[in-house]
Amino acid sequence: MDNAHLLLAVSGTLFTLGLVGVIVRRNLLVMLMFLELMLNGVLLSLAVFTQLLGVEAGAVLMLLVFTVAAAEIAIAVPILLLLVRAGHTLDPGAYGGLKG
Amino acid sequence: MNGMLTLLVLLPLAGFFLNGLLGRRFGPVFVNGVGVGLPLLAFLTALWAWRTLETGGGVPIIETVFTWAVVGEHVFEVSFYLDRLSAVMALIVTGVGALIHIYSIGYMKGDEGYARYFAYLNLFLFFMLLLVLGRSLLVLFVGWEGVGLASYLLIGFWFQDVTKARAGRKAFITNRVGDAGFLLGMFLIFTAVGTLEMDRINEAFATGLIPAGVATAAGILLFIGATGKSAQIPLHVWLPDAMAGPTPVSALIHAATMVTAGVYLVARMSGVYLEAPAASTLIAAIGVLTAFLAATIALVQTDIKKVLAYSTISQLGFMFLALGVGAYGVAVFHLFTHAFFKAALFLGAGSVIHALNGEQDIRRMGGLARRIPWTFGTFAVATAAIAGLPPLAGFFSKDAILWFALASGEGGAIWLWVLGSLTALMTAVYMFRLLWLVFLGRSRMQPETERHVHESPVTMTAVLVVLAFFSMIAGGFALPQYLEPLLALPEVRFHSALVHWAQIGFAVLLAVLGLVGAGWLYRDGGKPADQLWLRFRSLYRLLDGKYFVDELYERLLQRPWRWFSDRVFLRLGDRMLLDGSLHGLAALARLSAAAFARVQSGSLHWYAWMTLFGLVAVLIWVWRYV
């Protein structure tokens, strides 16, 4: 298989590993990092297609996704800090108060 | 003038709205003005309409008000039809009605529901006029139901008393049973003829193209409706109970007008009954039986109004007897005379009750003749009229009925005549019994009541005088002949005048016998009669119990129906099925919500896993099955 398929397979694998990591790990910070991994996986496939089709819009989109990821982290981490201040643990199991 | 009939019908309706909405605010003077003035205006309009009819040579006046519905190719219009028959009915309704409205001013004075009373009375007039002036059976039925409603409202007028309210309900429900028959008859006629307009129905049946079975069935079904409204056996049970209403109501609705609606219906649909001899025989048989049995009950009643109620049932039976032997015009004639003397009797009874401050038991009356002379005089005249003493009105109409019962070529029979004559004899007996026990002899009143006996105000006595006067002269109006172009008199079997005169003489003899007999039996406050009854105690108990018809209905109909309603409709249908299904749905929603809520377990890992699973599912679906 050629380069494109290889990279796309890597992209899919990174995305899958990220999602499974969220399911499997028991630490909130680590789960956040796996979310970033997912995002990177998607960004890789975006890069592949941008290069293949030669459109600048793809590159622009990637830039904007960087921006969004930064903004997201900027808010998610403080929220996490507050949460841990209140709950005194990084175990997601302790934060099940909203269950139905 | 165009719109004359519509005006006639709408005048009482306006009275209903004005008195109903504004009567309480504006006081008795306003209520009197509207409540009595508008019916009087209606009477004048009716006179005018009649005059227009006569100058037109008796050609029916038809006024279409609006088109009610168009269903496919059938058009249902609301239109009014004035011919001689409806003119007579309209005049009776508005004339006697207006008089009773005037009487009510005195009788209902000071009552808390004064405005409501006149509103309901006007409403009744409106519906009754719809009934008699309607061209199609639909309009008649609207009026039919409407007078039933007005009757319910007025019988239960003092509704705070549960017994009175129940009497109103009984009247309405018994009527409804009859109405089922009426409706079925309407459906049958519509299927057979294609129209509900009564003049066209009569024409269609007269052509002879409609099968006799249809005519008989329709005739019987319509008659079932008539038995409900006109209190014939077996639906007569509501009328005695209806005496719970104010006495002018009993006079207007349950004597002069509403109960005669059944008679009007059969007379109006004479075209059907002429083609249905079986139905006519049934009508005659039920009519004469009702007349006979009601008269026997009236002999032993002790409430003044109940005597008159059974008397009304009996006289209505006479009218149906006449209808059953084909003498439609004669039945209407008796309706006409009956309106006057029965109204006079009821209003006179009202006057007595008013004088005695509410006493209605005739065992506690007596010797009133000198104390309330006007009431006595008019009551005596009306009694003589109903007993059939010549030359008062009742003689002419009742004699004609008995003659046709015997001699009519369309169903006259000896047994009809025999029963009819016996009934006439009993009528004389119980009416004179009433006269004697109430007005003559020594006083059997309570001392407290006796001290306050007073004659009624002039608004009441003047009406009594007018009605008594008409009871005297009404026989002079040759109604059967006047209506002959519409309602032909039947062929007579015996063409001998001798037989006719013999019958007349026999009838008069019976009336006189009744008078004398009653006088002798009830002269001493009823003691000779009481001694006579002691010898026939079981018969007395049977009559006093009104043949236990109410009890029979209770046992046969009401108890099983109540059981059925409770077990099937309430417990099974309402609670188990309806409530149960609703509760079941709610439980289902609750349980499924509980099941679905398990998904939201509070575990982030579980949510993420579900996201993955959903993603996989979507991808499979999109990539393989798109």
Place this chain on the structure above:
Amino acid sequence: MIETVFLMIFSFGALIGAVAMFFLRHPMRVALALIGTMLSLAAIYAELGLHVIAVFQVLIYVGAVMVFMIYAIMLLDVRDRSFTERFSSLLVAGLAGLLLLLGVLVDGLLRAEPIAAAPVTEDVFRIGAFAIVFMDEFWVYFALAAVLLLVAEIAASAVIDVRRRGADAAASGKERGRG
């Protein structure tokens, strides 16, 4: 040819980093593994010709996002159950899901038609040309991104304020309790 080798090496690097994230216990080490993955990805972008993007990947993602995460890790040095036990209760289900999703994605990839590459000039993604195109055609999105960042900044400030107020109240409460 050398391209493919290059790409394979750095793909391998990215995957190693991702898998390592699974098994490392300390969050700091997990973060370092993630940084490794990101750097490999930056190399891949550069190889694909997207030099601008590669630079920004390192600057923003590694330089800002991951540094911030490392700050957070250092602040929250919690040593409880979340530290001692790496895996949650859904480990088996998670692994099954892993195989499932991987299977579906690879299957989809294998079935897919080869992508037609458009003829591309080398210079399209050079920084000069790219910047011109970026500011020319896509300036609206640039502005919107700026707004987004502003909002995020405000939100972060708000969150921090709450934290400080909460901390003050807690502190005064403790003092009153003791005194």
